[in-house]
Each structure stands twice: as C-alpha cells, then as structure tokens.
Amino acid sequence: MAQPKEVIKEKSMVLQKEMLAKQFHDLSTAKESGKKVVYTFVPGNLTELILSFDMLPVYPEINALQSGMRKKSASYIKDAEKMGFSEDVCTYVKCDIGMMLNGNIGPTGEKLPDPDLLLLSYTGCFTFMKWFENLERLYPGVPVAMLHTPYQEDGQITDDQVQYMVKQLKEEVIPKMEQVSGKKYNHDRLSKMMENSARSEDLLVNVLESAKRVPTPIDAYFAGVYYIGPIFTAFRGTEEAVEYYSELWNEVQQRIQLGLGPITPEGELKEEKFRLVMEGPPNWTNFREFWKIFYDMGAVIVASSYTKVGGVYDLGFRHEPDKPLESLSKYCMGCYTNMNLPQRVGMLEQYVKEYKADGFLINSIKSCNSFSAGQLMIMREIEQRTGVPVGFIESDLVDPRYFSYANIKNRLESYFQMLEQRKIILAQEGTTV
Amino acid sequence: MKHFDDILSYCEKAAFDLNFTLAKNWKKEKQDRVLVGYLPIYVPREIIHAANGLPVGIMGAGDRKQIIKGDAYYQSYICHLPRGIIEMALDTNLNDFDGFLFPAICDCIRNLSGMFKLSRKGKFQRYFDYPQNFDPAIGGAFYSQEMEKVMDDIYRINGIKVTNEKLNYAIKLYNRNRKLIEEIYRIRQEFPWRLSAVETYHILRAGITMPVEEHNEILSQVVEAISEERGEPMDNIRVVVTGSFCEQPPIGLIKSIEMAGCYIVDDDFMQGSRWILGDIQDDTNEPLKALTDAYINQSTFASAYYDVGNPKGKRLVELVRSRNGDGVIFCAASFCDPALLDRPMMQKECDEAGIPHINFQFHENTGQFKVIKEQAGTFSDSIKLWV
Numbered sequence: 154m155a156q157p158k159e160v161i162k163e164k165s166m167v168l169q170k171e172m173l174a175k176q177f178h179d180l181s182t183a184k185e186s187g188k189k190v191v192y193t194f195v196p197g198n199l200t201e202l203i204l205s206f207d208m209l210p211v212y213p214e215i216n217a218l219q220s221g222m223r224k225k226s227a228s229y230i231k232d233a234e235k236m237g238f239s240e241d242v243c244t245y246v247k248c249d250i251g252m253m254l255n256g257n258i259g260p261t262g263e264k265l266p267d268p269d270l271l272l273l274s275y276t277g278c279f280t281f282m283k284w285f286e287n288l289e290r291l292y293p294g295v296p297v298a299m300l301h302t303p304y305q306e307d308g309q310i311t312d313d314q315v316q317y318m319v320k321q322l323k324e325e326v327i328p329k330m331e332q333v334s335g336k337k338y339n340h341d342r343l344s345k346m347m348e349n350s351a352r353s354e355d356l357l358v359n360v361l362e363s364a365k366r367v368p369t370p371i372d373a374y375f376a377g378v379y380y381i382g383p384i385f386t387a388f389r390g391t392e393e394a395v396e397y398y399s400e401l402w403n404e405v406q407q408r409i410q411l412g413l414g415p416i417t418p419e420g421e422l423k424e425e426k427f428r429l430v431m432e433g434p435p436n437w438t439n440f441r442e443f444w445k446i447f448y449d450m451g452a453v454i455v456a457s458s459y460t461k462v463g464g465v466y467d468l469g470f471r472h473e474p475d476k477p478l479e480s481l482s483k484y485c486m487g488c489y490t491n492m493n494l495p496q497r498v499g500m501l502e503q504y505v506k507e508y509k510a511d512g513f514l515i516n517s518i519k520s521c522n523s524f525s526a527g528q529l530m531i532m533r534e535i536e537q538r539t540g541v542p543v544g545f546i547e548s549d550l551v552d553p554r555y556f557s558y559a560n561i562k563n564r565l566e567s568y569f570q571m572l573e574q575r576k577i578i579l580a581q582e583g584t585t586v
Numbered sequence: 587m588k589h590f591d592d593i594l595s596y597c598e599k600a601a602f603d604l605n606f607t608l609a610k611n612w613k614k615e616k617q618d619r620v621l622v623g624y625l626p627i628y629v630p631r632e633i634i635h636a637a638n639g640l641p642v643g644i645m646g647a648g649d650r651k652q653i654i655k656g657d658a659y660y661q662s663y664i665c666h667l668p669r670g671i672i673e674m675a676l677d678t679n680l681n682d683f684d685g686f687l688f689p690a691i692c693d694c695i696r697n698l699s700g701m702f703k704l705s706r707k708g709k710f711q712r713y714f715d716y717p718q719n720f721d722p723a724i725g726g727a728f729y730s731q732e733m734e735k736v737m738d739d740i741y742r743i744n745g746i747k748v749t750n751e752k753l754n755y756a757i758k759l760y761n762r763n764r765k766l767i768e769e770i771y772r773i774r775q776e777f778p779w780r781l782s783a784v785e786t787y788h789i790l791r792a793g794i795t796m797p798v799e800e801h802n803e804i805l806s807q808v809v810e811a812i813s814e815e816r817g818e819p820m821d822n823i824r825v826v827v828t829g830s831f832c833e834q835p836p837i838g839l840i841k842s843i844e845m846a847g848c849y850i851v852d853d854d855f856m857q858g859s860r861w862i863l864g865d866i867q868d869d870t871n872e873p874l875k876a877l878t879d880a881y882i883n884q885s886t887f888a889s890a891y892y893d894v895g896n897p898k899g900k901r902l903v904e905l906v907r908s909r910n911g912d913g914v915i916f917c918a919a920s921f922c923d924p925a926l927l928d929r930p931m932m933q934k935e936c937d938e939a940g941i942p943h944i945n946f947q948f949h950e951n952t953g954q955f956k957v958i959k960e961q962a963g964t965f966s967d968s969i970k971l972w973v
Contacts (some may be wrong), residue, residue: 237930239947240794241663241921273892279692282718282892283927290897290931299894301718302727304696317728321719493713494700519663522923526668527697530658530704 162168163416165401169382172397174261176209176387181263183209189334192288195483196462197302198275199326201346201472202389206334208442210387211265212487213284219260221437221551229255230552244520244552246287253291258295268292270333272326275299277462277490278523280466290568298329302485308496310486318482333566343477345389352474353384356398358467363510368425370408372415374454375556385463390472417448427572427580428485430504433516433524434459434529437547439556443548446562450569456504457523458497461489468500490523498534505539514544519555542575590811593804594785601791604674608796609642609684618744620684622736625671625695626832626887629687629714630877633733635756635798636748637740637906642683643794643858646670649836649951651679659701665921666949667833668698675707685710687736691832691890692924695759710739711929713748716881718892727880733874753873759798760819761865766805767793768860770812771852774908778849781808781819783840790856791834820847823969828902828932829852829918829925831888833950843915844956847966851909854888861886889924898928899935906941912969915962916945942969 169487182346183190189208194200203210220226229251230244236254238247238503252258259265271288275281300321303314309326327338358379364373371377380401388394407490408414418441436443447453464470470487489497506512513535517525529545536543546564549555600608613619620639631641647670649652654709655676656669674680677739688699693894702711715732716724737748767790774781781789789808795962827843831854843850863884869877886903887893906914906965912938919927929945936943944965946958 197898237933239918239926239929241947242923242926246927279690279696279890280923280927283889287895287927287931297893297894299718301725301728303715304690306699306713306715313728313731317717317724320724324721324724325719490826493703494697495703497700498704517661519661522664522693522697525661525700526664526694527659529661530701534704 163404165404166379166466168397168400169178172383172388172393175259177259177263177265180209180211180259182263182267183266184239189269190266191270191272191330191333193272194275194278194281195385196278196488197274197300197456197488198385198463199272199274199300199481199485200387201477202322202326202330202341202481203272204387204390205339205343205346206330206336206362208270208334211268212386213249213288214245214496214572215386216239216252216259217245217551218263218437220248222440223260224438225252226438226551227553240518243284244550246280246284248293248551249284250287263285268295270297270299270329273297274298274302274326274485276302276485276488277304277492278521280523283308286481296329296333296479298326299471300326300485302491305486305492305496308493311427314480314486315479315482318485319478322351322478344474347472347474347477347480349395350390351474352472353389353394353398354466356395356402356584357381358403359402360398361460361467363409366553367428367509369428369453369455370405370413370415372422372453374431374457375417375440375447376415377454377457377460381460381463385536408445415453419445419448422448422451422453424451425453427510427512427569428453428455428510429454429514430501430508430510431457431459431516432513432528433503434462434518434521434550434557435516436518437551438549438553439558442449442523442558443556443561446565450479450565452569455508455510458489458501465492465500471514494527494531498531498538501531501535502538505535505541510541512542512544512568513539514546514568517545517547519547519549520552542568542571588807590807593807593811594788595793598788601655601788602648602794603795604647604651604679606642606679609640612640612797613682614950620740620743621682622685622687622740623680623683624687624710624714624858625689626858627689627691627716627890627914628858629689629731629800632753632756632760632866632877633737633748633874634740635759636712636752637737638742638744638746640797641794642721644671644674644680644686645791645794645834646950647674648834649838649953653951655698663921665694665833665919666951667854668694669921670950671698672701675702677707680707683708685712685739687712687714689707690715691888692922695832698727700730709743712736713741716891720882720894722879722882729878729881731876750871750873751879754868754870757866757868757873757876759802761795762802763798763805763867764862765859765865766802766809769809770805773809773812775851777812777815777819778822778851779819780812780815783844783850783853784837787837787840787855790859794856802881820849821970822847822849823912823966824849824851824910825913825915826851826902826906826909827855827915827917829889829916829922829929829945830855831857831890831925833919833922834919835948836950836952838955839917839948839952839958846962847970848915848962851911852905853877857886857888865960889928897935899932902905902932903935903939903941906936906939913943913965914941914943916943917963918945918947920947920949
C-alpha cells in the first residue's frame, strides 16, 4: 500500500496552527483562568467587542466543521437525530448538539468550556436563531444577548438600519457583556483593535486579489478557507492576526515573484488549466478528496463567495476605529449571506469577469438554505450575463451521507471536459478566453 | 343569509382559486386599487387596506397545480412551497399583482424575495423584515420603519397617502375579522362536530383572497350558523395540530386526521390571519404605533420567530390546556428548518406536561395519506383506550 503523501506546509500554516492550538488551550483552561466564554457565530461576529471585554469566543459552526474534518460528525449527527432532530435539518446544528452530548471535546482533544454568554449575533441565516434557541435550553440559565441584523433588502445599508443595530449594541449586547465579564465597555480599546482589523483586512484582500493574476498564485476556495480562518474567527482585531496576514502576504508575493502556482496538499499546482469561480460552502467530511478532484484536473478556484461569509472586504468594507459600533453594525450587515440575490449575482458576475474565470461552479449544500435556496437562478443569471459554462454539484457540510464521491467526480470530469472543449473551440475561432 | 352549504362551497372555491379571480375582479373596479401578494406567515394587512390595496395571501400551489418549471429552480432538499410559488409567478397566476411581500421567516422565503426581484415580478418585491428585538423603542421603531416602506411602495403606484383615519378604519375591520375567526374556534372548541377542520380551513383561506369586508360578512354568517346544532358528535379525541404555519398541508391530510378520529380543536394552518391576539387600538392618533405595539406585545407564537422570554413549548402546552386537548400532532413540512428544529424542544415540553404527541412530515402536494391516517388512528385509539 502506498504511503500517504506528506502535506506540504508553509510558514503561515504553521503560524495558524500555533494560534489555533493556543486558542483551544485557552478555552480548555478558561474556567481556571477566570476567563468568560461567549458562544457566537462567524457571519456577523463581534470578535473585537468580545475580546475587548477579555472574553473568549467559541464558534459552534467552526466546531461542527472541525468535527466534520476529523470524521466525528457522522456519529454526532446520529446522536442528535436520536434526540428527535429530523434528517432534513441543518447538519451543523445537529453536529454541534451531538458534540455537546458527547462531552464537547474540541478539535485539539481538549474539552470546550460551557458558555457564560450566548451571543446570538447572526447574519444571513435564520437557522442560527433556531440553533441558539436550542442551546439556550441546553444551557439553562445562561444569559442570551440577541443582535438582530437587518437584511440588505434594498441592496444597501441604510442609516436607519445602522442606528437600529447600534441601539441594540448599546442597550442589549454591551450591558450583557459588562454584566458577564464584570468589566466596563472600553471604547478606546475597541477602536485600537479595529485598527488591527483594518490592517489584517487590507492584507487579506491583497492575498485574495492576487488570484486575478494568470496563472494565480493561490487557490481562493480550498486554500482560501484557511486564509480566512483567523480573520473570520477569534483573531480579528489582534496583533497575531496582523502578523499572520503579513506573513501570508509575504509568502504570496514570493510565489508571484517566483512564478509559482497555488499550493495544494500534494505540492504546487504545476499547470493551471481551468480558472473557476465557486459559489457555496465546501464539504468538510471529505475536504481533501474533494479538493484533489480539482487539482488533479488542473482546476483552481480564483474567487469564491464562501470566503466572504465573514466579511466582504474586497468590495471595500473596512472596520473603522473612529466609529467602532457603527462599523461593527455595517460589518454584520455587509456579510455575503446578508446580501440579497441581485447583489450576490452582481458580485459573482464581477468575479467571473475580473478574475478571468473559465467557468462558474456551484457546490450546493443540502444543509444550508441561506446559500442554496435560489442558487439555480443565480446559476442561470451568471450563465446569461457572462457566457461562461456553469456547473452544479451537490453535497453537504458535515453529513458524510450526502457526499457521494463517485457522483461528484463524474460530474466534475464532465464539466472539465466541457471547459476543455470550449477552450479548443474558442481557440479555433481565434478568441481569447 | 345564503344557504350555509353555498357559503362553504363559495369559500372552498375561493380558497383554492390559484388565479385569484376575486382579488383581480376587485382591482378592476377602480383605477387606483392595488393588489399586494404576501407570503406566510404574517403581514400587517391593515396598512395595505388603508392605502387602497388588497392584501392577498399566497400560500403556495398545494396539490392543485402541476409543478414543472418550479422544480427547475429548486433542489430536492428545499421545501415545496417556493417551487409552487415560482411556478405561479412564471405562469399567469400572479399577473395583475402590483407587489409582493416576503415576511422574514426563513432563508427560503427570504431568498425567494430575491428571485422575484431578479425576475422583476410586480412593481415591487419587498422582504418584510421583523425585529428580533422586542423593546418598543428599538425593535418597535424598526418595525414602524418597515411598515412605512410598504406604504411608500404602494404610494409610488397609486399616489394614495395613508391617513390616520383610513388606518384606524382598517384596524377596526381586521379586529372584527380576527374576533369572528376566534369566535369560530371558540365554538368549535366546545362543539367541534359543528364545523369540520376542513370547512374551517376553507373559510379562513378564502379570507385571504377577498376584501376583508366581504370575509367579515361570511364569517358572521358562519358564526350564526354554527351557533346552532349541526352535525353529530363523535367519539373522537381532541388534538392541536402544530408546525404547518407556512407550507400548507393538503386538504386530504387534514381530512385524514379527522377521519382517523381526531377533532382538530386548534391549529396553525392559517396563522397569519390569527397572528395578533386580541384587538388592536383603533381610535388613536398614532395607528402605526398601535400596529407596532400589537406586534411587539400581542403576537402569537411560531417556530419562525425568536421566543425570547416566552418559550414556544410552554405556549403550546398552554394552548392545548385551554382547548382541553388530548394530544398534539406535530405536522411540519419536509425540509422546514424552523418547525423541525423546534420539534424536539416542543416535544420535550409536551412530555413534561404529560401531553401525548405524534409527528409526521408532509409536502403541500403529498398524495398518499394512508400511513398518516393509520398513525393518527392509532394515536386516537391509544388515547381513548389508555389515557
């Protein structure tokens, strides 16, 4: 039997691994160290605000995806289904509840602490609300702070909406944080963190936009999910995040100088054959297999919507130190799944054009209506507006029952053949793709 | 008064007229009238009425329309309701509608609002956001702004400004509508054999397709008719059906539950028409505030709404008690995240209260009811024999 190939790691990856190890260690010792723990969500998170009270954030959907990658999710989901949760519903929720029922052991093997505050700051996903109603009952007596993020119904963020959110922050969220942490709100500290946020955001955008180069030095989806890790979770606003993104950007610049392609688990992608824009989250249970189908075929993702669920920084948003609460509000409302469908289509269309994509692909997730409902219409719109071939595959976030390797591979191979054929035809017609 | 059977037939026809003939005929009578379609669950219909509009409930195509195009817009793991609605929009069913409201209840309905925007159906397509903050000064203010946006949408079409007088008048009409509906439920609670759940459903669903004035007339006649003895009491158990607040179960399913020996003494089928509990103040100088206060303080419960400080499970138990119910049937649409994610919590509340329950899932176009009938029949028998 062939030995599995050793995964190639760059310095930024090692740095991120160390950051995560420390984070989970801090969480596992939170009760001893007296740190308060806040459960919250990635899209529309208030990380800087949480950290400004010296509290530690926990993101249940990150726990769920980590469980998926560690092959634990199947049994967690089954345990939740035994409690009465339907097969039909979001598997992140079931995975998280199953993990809790099994001792709440985090990705590093250490136990995660119970929450001191449930911060229901949710953006673009109703299921988050149901998720926390369940957690509220599973952790009776833990205070809940609700931050309602209005949807970008008109395709814009209005002053009224910002004021509504700021009022909620001032009168609902911050008082509960003060109560739980025993500390007063510190405007200056929050502002200072937001300077770090904006610096990290600038660097992340540099990294993501490097994929406009042909060939691209990065994969903006499979590798992209690692790039967004620190800024979408517990590190936005910290010096560590700035250091990580500085290192990452240096590495990408070096790759550009050396003319290197994106890194895959099996080394550098030598030949870029297809450039794709991807819509929808990845599958986590078979992440490596899924990725391998692409790089084996020379396909690289140059832009993706999933890497915008925790902030659409490439469209210009930055956290503003001068008005931290207003800025947090705009951040929450600006995240990808809080954008209406015409906005999403507009952004994806722009990606296809600006990133010189050969095709547009949707990975439709059974669990995630926030993404999935309407995707078939998005696909038609992109096809009509850009003329690139579109593809559609289906899987799930963390339920391995919905990842059919053979079906997905078959579909992708057909899709890549179509792209190949199109390239040949366009070349014969003398058209540049 | 019309013959009662004629009223029932009229309502049945109106309830499932997917061309919305009554509403479209109403619009034709005057130039400045507008039709505003709304999806489940609730919108404050009063503001549309006061702007010379007719709010028309669009509850899906059910099992009355073959879905061909709609299936091409939705994956198999998304509930059935939106594919029926897209089918209607792509056909001629929703022609003549001026605008559409998509209440904030789940990601599917929310994204459907975007699909209507992309398809340019109607003159406006508005996602109607609800505050999840229930402080009148914060969430209440937000809710008022949401209503004002709808009034502005209609104003841009017909130029009609909503006055306090018009809004108070509309509130009065809808207060009467809700009061009459609750009176029907009260009578049925005591004498469930006088009006079947299917007949009740037809009467309520018809109401969202016609002017409220006409529906109030019908409801008055229904109340009058069922105030007298009608039908025969049966040895049935009394159940509350919950979880069908959005996608509506097919009539065959409701009928199967009844035929299996269950009186449905309360339900959430047409919940939008019963959303506000009690009257809304109809004589103030701030009728918009009255509507807001009612939403904040007098809303019923549903899985699609955050239940801060007032858990749904407890409210369900209270409802079962107040209706003298024997059990609960959890009856949710397949792939309905809100209902299905709530179900374990609500079942636990029922267990703790000693209330028996069963559950099943449906699609609006489910065609096989044998299993459901057997399940409900066994449930009924078990309660009659053992509880």
